[in-house]
Amino acid sequence: MTPGQRNLITDIPGLKVGNAQDPDLKSGTTVLLSGAPFTTSVAVHGGAPGTRETDLLAPDKSAPGVDALVLSGGSAFGLASAQGVMDALHEQGRGFPVLSARVPIVPAAIIFDLLNGGDKDWGENPYPALGRAALVDAKTDFEIGTFGAGAGAQTAMHKGGLGSASLVLPSGVTVGALVAVNPMGSVTTPSGRHFWAAAFEVDGEFGGLGVDPKPELTLPPSRKVPAMASLGNTTIAIVATDAALDKAQCHRMAVAAHDGMARAIVPAHTPMDGDLVFAASTGARQLDDPGIELAAIGHAASLCLARAISRAVWEAQPESGDTLPTLKQDLGLI
Template sequence: MALNLITDVVGLAVGHASDPVLASGVTAILFDPPAVASVAVLGGAPGGHDTTMLEPHMTVERIDAVVLSGGSVFGLDAAGGVQAALREAGRGFRLGPAVVPLASAAILFDLLNGGDKNWGRFPPYRELGYAAAVAARPGEFPLGTVGAGAGATTVTLKGGLGSASAVTPSGHTVGAIVAVNAVGTATLGDGPWFWAAPFEQGTEFGGRGWPSQVPPEALELRIKRAPGTSTTIALVATDATLTKPQAKRLAIMANDGLARAILPAHAPMDGDTVFAAATGRRPLADEEDLTELGHLAAMVLARAVARGVYEATALPFPGALPAWRDRFG
């Protein structure tokens, strides 16, 4: 039975590592076998590791992992921890006796959320990355204030780690995982309604739908006023067989899922980095099949955003933002 998680795509394993005192964490998504991958970055303030190699004109075709991390630039160390765990497992690109795991990563800013960031000389993200990779398993994993979503926030509510999945009419599975640390809001005004409500399946994020009339204040600009405190990062994955240029197109189309779930999106101080990975278990029929895949990926990512906020719990610090459930039950 489908789990409504990115691990519904066969060949993926997800692991989290969180530090409640630090109020931050890492999520590692491992591919077995390695997956064709690309990335689309539409925010003005991204942070990434080994993302350039994912462009269609670059040589590398497949990667072993995608890493989502808190910690701003310090969180880039998480990729090294994931690579260490993969190397211990004998996984990676082989050049003679050398084994080189390939892990692309994106980070979000959670340094001002009340957690203790006085970690001394070296930040803890390499160890958190290692722990997340070792913990990675297929199947179920928790959502909300966990992994890369541990310290995430939106302008009005606690952010978090979300995931969702679906199947296209032609039979391809599509999944998304996202750490929601948006400069804007995932909900309408001061109410419980999610911008992603039209795409909700069942009651996966409360079943509230939209209000009978959108309140005017919901359309007003609401953003974090502290500069550089945002960045939403995500991965969409599919079991379809894609070329690297097709994976790039999938990432671009899926990135619009952020614009359907967060207002505003693609802002100067957001990251809006979306990776796309294809495990290659089912061939595409034609370009229309790819369009169908990208269309669904955007909706699945929008749902994952709402689930990340819906499942979050508030941080236990003075002045911390409330969680959705604190305000709306």
């Protein structure tokens, strides 16, 4: 397996990603969409999720597809970003047809980034506008690091961010991941100089720092303020493929992808994290042997997610008012 041309989730034909962020707010929104509805499910393994429309994604629920997926900062306030996306899609005539009506289906998940040094003293909730702006920004070549839903993200030791990665399987199936990285845990080992996911790195995509020669079993230290470490965190992700999967198969893909989160973040899936993975299928490529191929797709999704998490932290950029350094700052690279 090798990364796609962009090493982004948009290596899957038809997918686009849009970002919108506010540097004063230190928060933002990311939208994934396609030209047509796509099959989606979800797996939630964290103890403190914040979501919208996720019940519809269970295999036994009737919604056949979604029009967009939203990842956002802002905690519960950020769920309103999906309303901005929904309103804009409705204006475009998109949505699930119900007789003469159309209802855009826009599931969303949020991270807690309210204590990161940004100006949160807003009068009107800024997230509907950020959602709309992210939709307008949707494209195949998009930015990672301090952008979109990752604009205000933090890990235990460093700034977090938005990450993405892809893999093309020998069968020709493409798998990709998109993630906003804001965990209670750390993406680097206790030394702060090596990624937990270093063994899965491809072509130095997150610095080529290598595997920690002296790994420790103790938990990495945390620089987060105690309130943020105890009240809210969360890593939220989307894994996607062009393989034709139904909702139940998408759910299995999402479950498998959580392995990548556990490989890249220590600890993961804590009671204070709302760790969640959406899984999406554009349905463009039929599978010859779904049972066997689904296992390979799930494995690829876990690898993409582990790499995307590390890329998010590696590409984070320093900004005025930050309460945590970037990894590159700690390493003396900027």
